[in-house]
Amino acid sequence: MRLVVLADLHMDYTKTTRLSGWKESVLETVAREHASQIDCLLLAGDNAEYAPGLPHHKLLYRFLRKTFSCPIGLVSGNHDVWVRAPGFTQKDASWTVLLEQLPELAGTEDIVDLETTTLSLASGVIVGTYGHYDASLRSPPVFPEGLVSNDQRYCDWETDTHASVVAKLLRRFADQIQSVPAGKALVTISHTIPVRAAVGHPPNYFQDNMDAYAGTTRLADSVQNKATLHFCGHSHAPASVQVGSTLVHNVGSKYTTLVYLLVQGTDVQRFEKKMS
Numbered sequence: 001m002r003l004v005v006l007a008d009l010h011m012d013y014t015k016t017t018r019l020s021g022w023k024e025s026v027l028e029t030v031a032r033e034h035a036s037q038i039d040c041l042l043l044a045g046d047n048a049e050y051a052p053g054l055p056h057h058k059l060l061y062r063f064l065r066k067t068f069s070c071p072i073g074l075v076s077g078n079h080d081v082w083v084r085a086p087g088f089t090q091k092d093a094s095w096t097v098l099l100e101q102l103p104e105l106a107g108t109e110d111i112v113d114l115e116t117t118t119l120s121l122a123s124g125v126i127v128g129t130y131g132h133y134d135a136s137l138r139s140p141p142v143f144p145e146g147l148v149s150n151d152q153r154y155c156d157w158e159t160d161t162h163a164s165v166v167a168k169l170l171r172r173f174a175d176q177i178q179s180v181p182a183g184k185a186l187v188t189i190s191h192t193i194p195v196r197a198a199v200g201h202p203p204n205y206f207q208d209n210m211d212a213y214a215g216t217t218r219l220a221d222s223v224q225n226k227a228t229l230h231f232c233g234h235s236h237a238p239a240s241v242q243v244g245s246t247l248v249h250n251v252g253s254k255y256t257t258l259v260y261l262l263v264q265g266t267d268v269q270r271f272e273k274k275m276s
């Protein structure tokens, strides 16, 4: 498969106007240079900041469809479902945004939201999920006492715990992988991270705690030895790690350094565009 993979765009067209404009101009360059040769553009989540009515997602999805003529597939990230962020009075649940509002919006721009739909291409199949986290990347595998993440403040998973969010998402993800016909090339993508080594930050006390919020080993259980490549984001740090016969790439975009991966078969080239 020939792909361009991006992650962590964090588009906010009101608070970070200059950043959004700069990122769009980078994406226009990427499209000019690569769109005609790739099978698909993939986004690994935290694509835009949630706001009621999804105004930032609407602008991003419209821009992507206008700019790239190829198929586009994406998964959401935690920021895409921060329904209780300060200033919002609308009471959507994160589940509703993740499983209904974002896929419906993507459909209006002929973009595939991989949380609900598998993307089949002539060259293979893409399966994806947000993923979430369950502390399994931390040792010991428990949430750090006294530390409260913004996801705990801003997401609303209703009666679900972190573990049950992971279980629900990963059950569907594993089923989708299982249903890919034998012999078809499989590429998988998540927002959160499948193995500790792919977090991309050096081990230290701070990072040991943050690992609790980085991902889940259930992603690795689902993809290893099935997908040739797995892409993720979330930690804003690059990493490439072999997990069984699956090569896991963390894209590693930062807020002012946009990274894109150009994939041809199993060859993955990494390009960095720094904001000037």
Ligand SMILES: [Fe+2]
Binding pocket: 046, 077, 078, 079, 191, 233, 234, 235
């Ligand atoms: Fe994230």
